[in-house]
Each structure stands twice: as structure tokens, then as C-alpha cells.
Amino acid sequence: MMLFEVALQVLREAVRRRWVLALFIxxxxxxxxxxxxxxxxxxxxxxxxxxxxxKVLGIGAEDxxxxxxxxxxxxxxxxxxxGLLFGIVATADFAPRLLEPGRIEHLLALPIxxxxxxxxxxxxxxxxxxxxxxxxxxxxxxxxxxxxxFWMWQLFGSALLCTVAFASIYAVMLGSVTWxxxxxxxxxxxxxxxILGIIASNRVAIAPFITxxxxxxxxxxxxxVVPRIASLGLLAAHPDLDPERLAxxxxxxxxxxxxTVAVLTLALSNFESKDY
Amino acid sequence: MSPSSxxxxxLPLVALLLGLAAWFMSRNxxxxxxxxxxxxxxxxxxxxxxxxxARARRTHRPPAAPNAPxxxxxxxxxxxxxxxxxxxxxxxLEANAIRNSPLGETLLACMGGRRxxxxxxxxxxxxxxxxxxxxAITTExxxxxxxxxxxxxxxxxxxxxxxxxxxxxxxxxxxxxxxxGENRRAVGVWGNSMVVLGTPEEVEAALDRLEGGGPRxxxxxxxxxxxxxxxxVIGGDTLAMMLGRGGGLGDQLPPELRDAASRLELHADxxxxxxxxxxxxxxxxxxxxxxxxxxxxLLSVARAQAQLEGEPDAVRLLDMxxxxxxxxxxxxxxxxxxxxxxxxxxxxxxxxxAREEAAERARAEGExxxxxxxxxxxxxxxxx
Numbered sequence: 001m002m003l004f005e006v007a008l009q010v011l012r013e014a015v016r017r018r019w020v021l022a023l024f025i026x027x028x029x030x031x032x033x034x035x036x037x038x039x040x041x042x043x044x045x046x047x048x049x050x051x052x053x054x055k056v057l058g059i060g061a062e063d064x065x066x067x068x069x070x071x072x073x074x075x076x077x078x079x080x081x082x083g084l085l086f087g088i089v090a091t092a093d094f095a096p097r098l099l100e101p102g103r104i105e106h107l108l109a110l111p112i113x114x115x116x117x118x119x120x121x122x123x124x125x126x127x128x129x130x131x132x133x134x135x136x137x138x139x140x141x142x143x144x145x146x147x148x149x150f151w152m153w154q155l156f157g158s159a160l161l162c163t164v165a166f167a168s169i170y171a172v173m174l175g176s177v178t179w180x181x182x183x184x185x186x187x188x189x190x191x192x193x194x195i196l197g198i199i200a201s202n203r204v205a206i207a208p209f210i211t212x213x214x215x216x217x218x219x220x221x222x223x224x225v226v227p228r229i230a231s232l233g234l235l236a237a238h239p240d241l242d243p244e245r246l247a248x249x250x251x252x253x254x255x256x257x258x259x260t261v262a263v264l265t266l267a268l269s270n271f272e273s274k275d276y
Numbered sequence: 277m278s279p280s281s282x283x284x285x286x287l288p289l290v291a292l293l294l295g296l297a298a299w300f301m302s303r304n305x306x307x308x309x310x311x312x313x314x315x316x317x318x319x320x321x322x323x324x325x326x327x328x329x330a331r332a333r334r335t336h337r338p339p340a341a342p343n344a345p346x347x348x349x350x351x352x353x354x355x356x357x358x359x360x361x362x363x364x365x366x367x368x369l370e371a372n373a374i375r376n377s378p379l380g381e382t383l384l385a386c387m388g389g390r391r392x393x394x395x396x397x398x399x400x401x402x403x404x405x406x407x408x409x410x411x412a413i414t415t416e417x418x419x420x421x422x423x424x425x426x427x428x429x430x431x432x433x434x435x436x437x438x439x440x441x442x443x444x445x446x447x448x449x450x451x452x453x454x455x456x457g458e459n460r461r462a463v464g465v466w467g468n469s470m471v472v473l474g475t476p477e478e479v480e481a482a483l484d485r486l487e488g489g490g491p492r493x494x495x496x497x498x499x500x501x502x503x504x505x506x507x508x509v510i511g512g513d514t515l516a517m518m519l520g521r522g523g524g525l526g527d528q529l530p531p532e533l534r535d536a537a538s539r540l541e542l543h544a545d546x547x548x549x550x551x552x553x554x555x556x557x558x559x560x561x562x563x564x565x566x567x568x569x570x571x572x573x574l575l576s577v578a579r580a581q582a583q584l585e586g587e588p589d590a591v592r593l594l595d596m597x598x599x600x601x602x603x604x605x606x607x608x609x610x611x612x613x614x615x616x617x618x619x620x621x622x623x624x625x626x627x628x629x630a631r632e633e634a635a636e637r638a639r640a641e642g643e644x645x646x647x648x649x650x651x652x653x654x655x656x657x658x659x660x
């Protein structure tokens with residue numbers, strides 16, 4: 001129960017922060033802008049005309065699912081990558097604040113185990129990320145659904161995948177704080193993981209450009225461990241991909257889950273051995 | 277146990293977890309951008325390769341008109357033989373290119389292999405897979421180009437009446453088997469590179485266009501339109517007949533739009549994925565636009581219907597169908613991805629093999645019986 005208490009405390013603190021308020025205002029503002037500027041006319045499941053900022057995007061009757069697919073793909077990609085970047089920046093100082101001198105001593109004096117403190121923080125941040133993602137997905141889906149009468153649940157999947165990807169990045173950010181108590185370092189490592197995740201997703205295409213030998217082997221070894229952020233992003237934006245690629249999703253999720261557990265185990269071991 | 281030694285004990289566990297993570301993430305790993313199949317190339321203009329192909333085919337210099345100072349520029353004989361009536365229609369198939377494409381493999385598999393083609397080669401001396409280059413299907417007969425030097429036409433049509441037409445033309449008029457002459461058929465042979473099939477009048481007119489013997493006119497298909505592996509033009513009368521007659525697409529269109537398009541230009545690229553562009557043009561841009569919108573609606577309805585009826589293949593194909601509006605009309609784009617063709621070919625191969633095995637079994641059972649009570653012609657008919 002203490003684990004959830006800590007997670008709840010993280011959420012309460014997040015609500016008090018302006019960053020989180022900005023996140024929700026940002027999502028709402030973007031969707032409001034879209035709701036005023038995008039005009040979709042749908043007749044019995046067929047998209048008759050669509051306008052964005054007054055400019056006609058297409059005319060004639062087209063199947064609404066086919067016509068709206070690019071819009072949902074763009075929305076999913078925005079939610080996935082935007083959510084990750086905003087999450088890295090917005091949550092970078094959560095853990096350093098938790099461990100700042102004075103506060104950590106107070107927390108450790110309470111009947112809370114160290115692992116509960118660390119995992120509770122991790123859980124709280126993930127719940128925050130998932131809530132923001134689901135809020136964005138819900139608003140976008142309702143916006144398009146009420147305008148067109150066509151409901152697509154793709155964005156909810158994107159929000160879930162974004163949370164899985166963020167979990168692996170935030171595990172590294174949280175782990176770094178147990179060594180260096182710095183929000184800047186935490187954010188930088190989050191950014192590095194984000195970029196490495198994109199490189200790792202393209203490792204099959206990049207590897208042939210590296211000279212065969214220890215260089216390529218090293219690259220392949222390092223990137224094999226890194227979570228495949230862009231692969232997950234592609235699946236979030238295009239759930240209608242070929243079956244071969246979709247079959248990759250379960251192993252990808254298991255792999256990223258194991259990576260997160262491994263990093264958290266290391267962080268926990270370090271946190272337990274620290275003397276505050 | 278000291279904290280540092282406890283930390284050292286955790287390291288192997290972390291390494292194991294990371295190793296497992298790497299193994300799971302690397303399983304079935306494919307290049308990131310190899311996935312989406314919806315990247316079919318649509319033939320919208322002539323490529324440099326096709327320009328070179330068209331230039332190389334301008335091998336025939338038609339005789340000069342009676343009052344012309346010099347003979348005309350060399351032309352592609354197949355394009356020169358096409359009808360000149362703007363209301364007619366002609367579609368050219370690059371038979372050799374199609375045969376060597378995934379579409380050709382699929383067609384061969386679905387036709388049931390090469391047995392029938394081998395029979396045709398033995399009978400005529402022409403190997404359709406290697407000797408046939410192009411085929412033009414027109415409203416005034418069919419023309420074939422290729423290497424027909426091995427064919428013994430006199431032996432093939434022993435009962436036909438033979439006549440010469442121009443310098444290189446010969447016409448074999450086949451015996452009339454109809455009651456009032458409606459089955460009159462003729463085969464025109466031009467050199468060793470072209471064969472024309474049709475009524476005697478159509479064949480005569482086609483050879484005259486090549487040899488400069490008849491009335492002069494511009495063929496309905498221009499050399500600049502000869503791109504893709506299938507290309508053609510369908511003129512107003514033929515198009516109106518296609519869209520206006522009952523059944524099929526005609527029934528789906530509102531009557532007031534059936535004659536909105538006066539010309540249809542068709543191009544298909546079959547080199548890997550099959551991309552088809554059908555360009556509709558008409559005199560009244562508003563009505564043509566309305567026709568385009570109707571086509572969009574029809575595609576939309578067809579896709580919804582395919583979804584309801586649980587036909588994933590049709591949904592996949594209709595997903596890639598598009599209507600895009602231009603200044604003179606609209607383009608209807610249809611695509612068949614190579615992966616789909618390969619699946620189709622495999623399905624055809626399996627089905628054909630099963631049919632052959634069933635026929636073989638039926639034949640064996642028929643032979644085993646001393647006096648068959650039931651006719652054993654069913655498998656034979658099935659094969660036909």
C-alpha cells in the first residue's frame with residue numbers, strides 16, 4: 001500500500017506544478033484549435049469534403065476510414081513523440097526533488113521502504129504520463145467522432161505504447177538520480193535515450209554503413225539493448241501495417257519491459273546501498 | 277553482507293535481464309521503413325526508359341501520300357495499325373514485359389501452367405511466352421507483334437482464301453461458318469512481325485493503314501501515350517457504351533453522368549506492384565467532376581461492403597484506390613501490391629495442383645474399372 005501512497009503523493013505534487021497544468025492546457029488548446037479549423041463533412045460513412053484553415057483538402061465522397069487514416073496517423077505520431085519529449089522535460093526534476101537533502105532524510109524516517117519510495121515515484125510518473133496520453137487521445141477521438149460520426153480507437157493504443165516507451169526512458173532517468181542528484185543530468189539522459197532509441201530502431205539499416213569488424217559488432221551490441229522507440233512509434237502511428245511487422249509488437253513490448261526491470265533493479269540496488 | 281557485495285550480486289541479474297531484453301527486441305527485427313506496402317508507383321507520365329523503348333520501335337516508314345514531297349517519319353507499326361476513328365478504342369498489352377513480371381507469374385499460375393501454351397507452340401510454331409511481344413485489342417480487331425517467322429501460315433489455314441495486301445501483307449480469309457456471314461473472320465500477316473485478327477474488312481483496313489493504301493488518319497493512340505505495360509485509349513462511343521449499358525458499372529452510375537466522360541486513357545505499370553491509372557476526360561468539366569465524385573462514392577461503398585462481407589483481400593485493394601481531380605478530368609488510381617500477387621499466385625498454384633491430383637486420381641480410378649458406369653469426362657472438362 002505504501003507503494004501506491006508514494007505514487008499518489010507524486011501525482012499530488014504534479015498537480016501543484018505548473019508544468020503539468022501546462023501539459024493539459026497545451027493538449028486542450030491544440031485540440032480546440034483543430035476543432036475550430038478542421039471542417040469535415042461526412043455523409044453516411046463517406047467523407048464528402050474536408051477543409052483545414054479554410055483550404056479544401058479534398059473533394060468527393062471517399063470512405064471515411066480511408067480518408068481519416070492519415071489524420072489519425074499524424075495524431076498518433078504527435079501523441080507518441082510529443083508525449084515522450086514533453087514527459088522527459090516535465091518529469092526530469094521529480095526524482096531529484098525527492099532525493100534533495102532534508103527531504104530524503106525525512107522520507108527515510110517514515111515507515112517506507114526504499115524500494116517503495118523508488119518504485120512509487122516511478123509508478124506515479126507513469127500514471128501521470130498515461131493520464132495525459134489518454135486525455136489527449138480521448139479529446140482527439142471525441143473531436144473527430146462528433147464531427148464525422150466515425151470513431152477510431154487508434155489513439156488510445158498510441159497512448160499506451162507511449163507509456164511503455166516512456167517507462168523505459170524514465171527508468172534510466174530515475175536510475176541516474178540515484179548516482180547524480182541533478183534534474184539536468186536526468187533530462188539529458190532521457191534525451192540521449194530518446195535519440196538512441198530512434199537509432200536502435202534503425203540499427204538494421206545503419207549497421208551496413210559501419211565498417212565490418214569491432215566497430216559494427218560494438219554498434220550492434222550496444223544498440224541491441226536499447227529500447228526501440230521509433231519501432232514502437234511506427235506501430236503507434238500505423239496499426240494497419242503488414243502482419244509481419246505487427247507480429248513484432250509482443251516481443252518488442254516484452255523486451256522493453258525487461259530493459260525497464262533491469263535498469264530499475266540496478267537503480268534500486270544503488271539506492272539501497274546509499275547512505276543518506 | 278556489505279552493501280557493495282550485495283550490489284555486485286545484482287550485476288549478473290541485471291546483465292541477464294538486459295541480455296533477455298536484447299534477445300526479445302532483436303527477434304523478427306526488420307528495417308524500419310520496409311513495412312508499409314502502400315507505395316505503389318502509378319504511371320502518370322512517360323519515363324526515360326519508356327521514351328527510349330518508344331524510339332527504338334519506330335522502325336516502319338509508311339509510304340508517302342500521293343502528293344507528299346517526301347515519305348513521313350518512321351512510326352511504330354503497332355501504333356500505326358490502330359483505328360483512326362476517335363470514337364473507337366484500343367488497349368495495348370506489353371505481353372513480353374507482363375509475362376516477365378509478378379503479374380505474369382500469377383497469370384501463368386492461374387492459367388494452370390504451360391501445358392496449353394506448349395500445345396499452341398506445337399500447333400502454330402509460335403511460342404506465346406517468348407515470341408509474342410505486344411498485343412493490341414481494339415474495337416476493330418486484335419493485332420499482335422513479335423517474332424512469327426517460325427509459323428507456317430499456309431499450313432495453319434489450309435482452307436482459307438489467300439490474298440496479298442501491299443508490299444508485305446497477306447490476308448487469309450477463313451471459311452465462313454455463319455448463316456448470314458456474321459462469322460466471317462480473317463487473319464492478316466504483315467512480314468514476320470505482325471498478325472492482325474478481325475473481319476476481312478477490319479484486317480484489310482488495318483494493313484492499308486500500315487501500307488498507306490487506304491484513307492489517311494491519325495491513330496487514336498499517340499506514341500507519347502505508349503507508357504506502362506498496359507496502355508490505351510477508349511473513345512467516346514465505346515466509353516459511352518461501356519458506362520451506359522446495363523449491368524456492372526453502368527448500373528451504378530446515374531443516367532445523366534453515363535456520357536459525361538468522352539475519353540478514357542488507361543495506363544498500368546506491372547513491373548513489381550501493379551498500379552493502374554484511368555484518366556477520364558470530357559467536354560463539360562463540371563459533369564466530369566461529378567462523375568469523379570460518383571466514382572469516389574462507389575469505391576467507398578464497395579469498401580464498406582467488402583468489410584461487411586468479410587473480404588479482407590478486397591478491402592486491402594480498395595484501401596489503395598484513389599480518385600484525384602485534375603484540370604481536364606480526373607484520375608482513377610487502382611493498385612495491386614506485389615505481395616498480394618504472390619499470395620494469389622501461390623493460391624492458384626495450390627488449387628491447380630489439387631485439381632490435377634484429383635483429375636489424376638479420377639483417371640486412375642476410371643482405368644481400374646473394367647466398364648465405367650459414369651462418364652469420366654468431368655476432370656477433362658474441368659481442365660479445359
